[in-house]
Amino acid sequence: MKKSPVTRIVSLAVVFNAVILQVVARGQYPSASGGQWYSPGTATSGNPGNKRGVDDTCERLSYNVNQNNLTILNGDIVFGQYDDFVKQFHILSQPSFVYPNTIDQQHNHHYRRALHPRDTPQLWPDAKIVYKYYSDEVKSKVGPYVLEAIERWHLKSPFLKFEEVNASCDEVPGQLTITSIDCGGCNANLGYSSTKPLYMNLQQSSECKAPGLSHTGCYTDDATHLFGHVVGLNHQTGRVDRDEHQVFNCKNLVDYDPKKPENCHDEECMGWACTFRVDKKKQVCGPYDIESVMQFAHDLFSKPETSTLDDKRDTGEHLPRYNVPFPTSLDSIQVCDLYPSQCTGFCGNGIVDPGEECDTGTNHYTDGCTPACKSYNYKKEHH
Numbered sequence: 499m500k501k502s503p504v505t506r507i508v509s510l511a512v513v514f515n516a517v518i519l520q521v522v523a524r525g526q527y528p529s530a531s532g533g534q535w536y537s538p539g540t541a542t543s544g545n546p547g548n549k550r551g552v553d554d555t556c557e558r559l560s561y562n563v564n565q566n567n568l569t570i571l572n573g574d575i576v577f578g579q580y581d582d583f584v585k586q587f588h589i590l591s592q593p594s595f596v597y598p599n600t601i602d603q604q605h606n607h608h609y610r611r612a613l614h615p616r617d618t619p620q621l622w623p624d625a626k627i628v629y630k631y632y633s634d635e636v637k638s639k640v641g642p643y644v645l646e647a648i649e650r651w652h653l654k655s656p657f658l659k660f661e662e663v664n665a666s667c668d669e670v671p672g673q674l675t676i677t678s679i680d681c682g683g684c685n686a687n688l689g690y691s692s693t694k695p696l697y698m699n700l701q702q703s704s705e706c707k708a709p710g711l712s713h714t715g716c717y718t719d720d721a722t723h724l725f726g727h728v729v730g731l732n733h734q735t736g737r738v739d740r741d742e743h744q745v746f747n748c749k750n751l752v753d754y755d756p757k758k759p760e761n762c763h764d765e766e767c768m769g770w771a772c773t774f775r776v777d778k779k780k781q782v783c784g785p786y787d788i789e790s791v792m793q794f795a796h797d798l799f800s801k802p803e804t805s806t807l808d809d810k811r812d813t814g815e816h817l818p819r820y821n822v823p824f825p826t827s828l829d830s831i832q833v834c835d836l837y838p839s840q841c842t843g844f845c846g847n848g849i850v851d852p853g854e855e856c857d858t859g860t861n862h863y864t865d866g867c868t869p870a871c872k873s874y875n876y877k878k879e880h881h
């Protein structure tokens with residue numbers, strides 16, 4: 499699926515649905531001059547009013563609510579029903595430009611502590627992802643993108659199992675239901691839950707009535723990123739060592755307010771800036787991978803013709819211009835770390851396992867390894 503830059507940006511930008519989006523799609527939206535940009539709401543898992551002292555559990559994030567009343571965190575991670583969200587998070591601000599009747603303000607009551615976003619996501623039993631389409635119609639629309647995305651993961655992490663069950667709109671805990679709600683954005687749950695139904699939405703190109711809503715679809719690259727979330731991977735950009743590899747330009751965010759520069763502060767972020775928060779308390783494992791499918795593109799949620807993430811000088815690393823299409827070897831290793839008992843020796847995991855002569859983490863002849871992990875002299879054979 500060939501996509502224009504605008505299509506890619508908007509579909510990556512994963513801005514959704516019922517909440518009106520004013521994600522910037524380079525000249526697509528006339529309100530670019532002077533109008534107020536869409537801003538997501540901000541919530542925290544900690545209690546900022548804790549009188550006993552500093553609450554070190556405080557963790558801010560951005561959120562939206564879609565027309566099915568699902569809360570979407572940090573751009574594209576489905577949390578679950580809004581009713582549950584308000585029980586577990588302290589709402590600091592509502593998204594701007596809220597659809598009437600989308601967010602029930604009455605539910606905005608006292609915060610009760612529960613889940614922390616930084617908690618390790620639950621993992622799929624036996625590394626088997628059970629998924630279904632909401633309907634046969636949805637399957638015919640987005641099935642090809644889903645299958646291609648699964649294939650990409652399967653190539654890098656062959657121990658992952660993807661089991662499709664019959665299409666149905668039933669909400670089944672522990673199963674991923676793939677929907678294609680118009681103007682519902684690209685988003686998915688992070689990891690597994692045995693008690694909650696799980697979702698992935700892949701909106702297709704459609705006429706979204708609300709101004710600012712994304713009209714463009716989510717395709718294979720988006721589905722690949724979202725399956726990363728489903729498996730249990732979070733955004734690379736939230737790693738504590740992020741700033742050693744790129745420069746975050748908060749001022750270029752669509753909802754940056756020059757009168758409130760504090761909105762950019764990591765611990766006191768508001769709006770989209772929270773999506774770029776670095777989680778100082780979460781330990782990271784392995785080197786930073788700027789080519790990861792879980793890395794944000796350079797212009798996520800940016801004003802037109804600007805970037806929110808820039809290359810860091812002298813690192814030799816370059817931010818992706820668009821959504822990264824293929825999981826990298828480091829992505830594969832991250833998945834391996836999540837599922838160590840399933841991720842046993844296989845060719846392409848980057849480890850020379852017994853019986854292998856080499857393993858560079860890829861399965862291309864050009865790397866000197868055959869797909870069977872036997873040494874292969876590429877140059878000799880071809881010159």
Ligand SMILES: [Zn+2]
Binds near residue numbers: 573574723727733
């Ligand atoms: Zn994401």
